[in-house]
Amino acid sequence: MKDKRLPLQSQLLVLPILLLILLIGIAPFTGAFRDSFYHDNYGEQSFAGLENYKIILGDAAFPYSLNITVLWAFLNVSLCIVFSFLLALRLMNTKSSFLHRMLLIPWGIPVYIAIPLWRAFLHGNGGDSVITKLTGLHINLMIDPIAGFLGALLVSLWLSIPITTFVFAGHMRKVSHSVIEAAHLDGAGNGEIARHIYIPEIKDSLLAMAVLNFIKAFKEFTLVFMLTSGGPPLLSGITDRHIVGATTTLGVFLYEVFLQNSDWGINAAYALIMAVLVLFIMSLWILIRKxxxxxxxxxxxxxxxxxxxxxxxxxxxxxxxxxxxxxxxxxxxxxxxxxxxxxxxxxxxxxxxxxxxxxxxxxxxxxxxxxxxxxxxxRQFHMPLKNWKIQGPALTTASGLIMGLFIVLTIIILYMLLWMSFSRISSCFIDSFVPPLSTTENFRIIFAEEGILRYFINTFVVAGITAGLLPFLVFPGAVYLNKAGSKTTLTFLAFIQIVGIAGGMHSLIPLYRIFRAFSLIDNYLPLILIYLYHSIPMALFVLTAYLKTIPTSFRDLAKLEGMGEHAYAFRILLPLSLPPLLTVVMIAFVSGWNGFQAPLLFLNSEEKYTISLKLFSYVGNLASGSPVWNLFAAASVANTLFIGTLFMRFRSPMTTSPLSESETD
Known part of the structure; x- marks a missing residue:
């Protein structure tokens, strides 16, 4: 039984986490709320009342961008859920290890590498691309609004499907094999089993992933910014103050307002309104679940x-x-x-x-x-299988088509990366199986002339400090939650999860103002704090769940030996928790390494760039000129090899438990 009241000394273990949540998760919105009632032009403040909100409501650009965001998020969620379910069925029915590996590729490639590769694949050089070579179609993401929107949607699905598929497949595996075999004996095909067994089994996961993917798509910035830069302008999207493009989601719109508007009060009002919209969506999810x-x-x-x-x-x-x-x-x-x-x-x-x-x-x-x-x-308690009318062959065909398309696209994207990395010319138009002017000179250039190691070191500093500080925050917090009651634990975990999900460009912009007040712009400290903040929810959840699996007899034996609570935590629990601790540390490191939005906003000096900004500088977004595709590809290959090697090096310690009875030498 957990203690109903824990001593103050134990409660202080969670204080650092609360302070970080207060600084990164709550302070930006409280600051934006205050600033939204003032005009602030280059430090000259004057009370504005509701005038900033009147300006926003008087410009149709914000509701236009909101409508694009809603359509974008709705199509993302609908298609992602359907395609992921079909791929999960394929994993269950065929146990395809090749498909499993293909799904890991989009999940593992950083977005600042994957998105430019997709831009090269779809858009190429002004519409002449690999797509043109394969199908004869010319897709110009700069002038065709429909192509810009659908192209961005395709890339978003490619990036979102893997994790959703793995979640669905994981829950499907909980279904007993005897249930599936009994259904087959009753004459049920794959379609009937999918509808009446698998879907009821994963209905909670369906809802959770639908909401999480909707919120993620609703806050989307990096993908549409790098791929289409807001998309081709729409004639109906031209307003007095702004031009709304086919993919001008709220995140992109807010970033453009931040860059163009000198009145900080208006920026704060925009950020606050978007935060309210995100919290409203999350509140609907909570109401539905309850x-x-x-x-x-x-x-x-x-x-x-x-x-x-x-x-x-x-x-x-x-x-x-x-x-x-x-x-x-x-x-x-x-x-x-x-x-x-x-x-x-x-x-x-x-x-x-x-x-x-x-x-x-x-x-x-x-x-x-x-x-x-x-x-x-x-609802009837039992529906005979003979009454089910879902066509199994159609479902199998659909899942096979989605799997084949996903695998082909993934292979093409990887091949383009390798092709451009060995190409002597800066081109993304592939017209031969092997680059006509193949060379390894690109790799020499990025290391000897471009000094890519400097940006690797910069990123290593940010990601390394983030990963190094994480255990000092989450382990004491997990120890506290392990001793607290289940209600306190669930409430606290739910709170930090909600606050973490609510973040995005609308929280980074108010954070920019806070850190600017302390002269911390063009500094790594904001990045470290932001990455720590976003790493805490999952890390705390994993460690808390792990500590609850450690037998209570360990604590009883420690007490008999005269060991206090803190000594027990750091001399017994900490060594036992090293595998999950290393896991969350590694995930935090990779998240810090792959970060893009925060460096884009907070770093100005090129010598301080992280690798994500350096790679972005080679190709820019769609509106940028003269992309250097071969150097981008070579640096991307080097980056991918580094992360892959690091992951493989620490994979064994992350999956080996000191409590395992079958541990091998």
Whole structure:
């Protein structure tokens, strides 16, 4: 049994974590809240009241960008869930080790390497690319809005599918083989088993990954910034102050406002509004998991139609409030369908950017929740397999096509990296199997002339200090949570997870102002603190879960020997926790090594660049000129080999447990 009240000395173990959360996770938003009520031009402040918010509401660019972000996130989540489920089925049915290795590649390649490679694959030189060579299609991401959006969506799916697939496959493996065999004996095919056995087994994972992927896509910055630089401008996206492109998500839009606007109060107001949107999405997830009443969702459905809405949508909001008062669930479907019809009409007559209001998504979600509740209340306990009508061959064919496409694209991306790294000319257009002017000179240039080792060392300093400091924060915190009650542990872990997910470009920009006040811009300290902050949730979760598996008899024996709590923690628990501790340290190191957004914002001097910024300087984003593809590819190969070697070197210590009874010499 855990102690109900822990001494103050034990509670202080978690204090460093709380201080870091306060500085990186909470202070930016509280600071942005205050600053949003002031004008601040180059340090000259004046009280603005609500004027900054009026400026934002008076410019259509923000709701236009919001509509693009919602469409982007919705398509990302929908396609990622479907494709990942199909690939997970393929892993379960064929146990393909080759597919498993292919899925690890997008997961392991840093985004600042993967995205330029995809840009070279899709866009090439002004639309002449590998795609052109293979299919004859010319895809110009700079002038074709549809190509820009769909191209970015394809890259996002390629990067997101692996982790989602592994999560689904992991939960599918929990299904007993006897259940699958019994289903086959009853005549069920792969389609029936997928729908009536696997989907119910992973429904919690489906919801969790859908929400997490939606939030990730909603905050997207790096991918669309590096691949399309906000996308080709849309004629309907031109406003008095801004030009919205096909992929100008809120993260990109906020970054552009930050670069162009001298009034910090407006920047703070934009950042705060985006933070509120992210927290709103997260609150919906919590309400769904707790199975709250439909009335709450109807109230939210009404409230979200007020800002940025039109009179016809305000009438719909009144209708939802009437439903709340009357509690007539049977009328909800009619009202939601009417709302959907109004939304379609506005989109057709005014265009997507001006006519769409994302508030329609919440009533549709409410309707789905209602249907689920009705189905649960009237669901039969058993459905004979002979009544299942899902076609197994169609499902197998679909999963096979997705697997084949994923593998082919992954192989092409890897081949392009190697091809360009050995090419004497700076070109991403591949017209032969082997570069016509093959050379290893690129590798000599990046080390001897470009001084790539300096940027490796810079990155090693940032990532190494981050990884080195992490155990001093999370191990004492895990010890505290191991002794605290389960309610305290779950509440604390949920809190830091929510605060961590809520971060993004909208939190980095207010952080920039805080660190600038302490003259810490163009300094590694902000990067280290940010990477530490983002490493804590998973590290604390892993260590806390591991400590709970250590038998309580160890503590009892330590007490009999006269050992105090702190001595027990550092002389017994710490050595036993080295494998998971090394695991989270290595993950923190790789996360710090692969970071891009924070260095982009906080580092100005080239001699201080991390490797991500140095590689970015070779090719820039889509709007940059004269990319040096061969040096970029050579440096990317060197970077990948370094990270791969480091991971392989420490793989054994991370997977060997001192508690293992079968440990080998």
């Amino acid at each position: 199975q709250k009443s439909l009335r709450i969702f109807l109230i939210f459905s009404a409230l979200v139609l007020i800002p940025g809405g039109k009179p016809v949508l305000w009438i719909m909001a009144i209708g939802y409030m009437v439903l709340v008062l009357l509690n007539k669930k049977q009328l909800m479907r009619i009202l939601v369908l009417l709302h959907l019809g109004v939304t379609v009409f506005l989109v057709v007559t005014e265009g997507y950017l001006a006519g769409f209001h994302p508030g329609i998504l919440l009533p549709l979600l409410t309707l789905l929740i209602q249907k689920k509740q009705e189905r649960n209340s009237s």
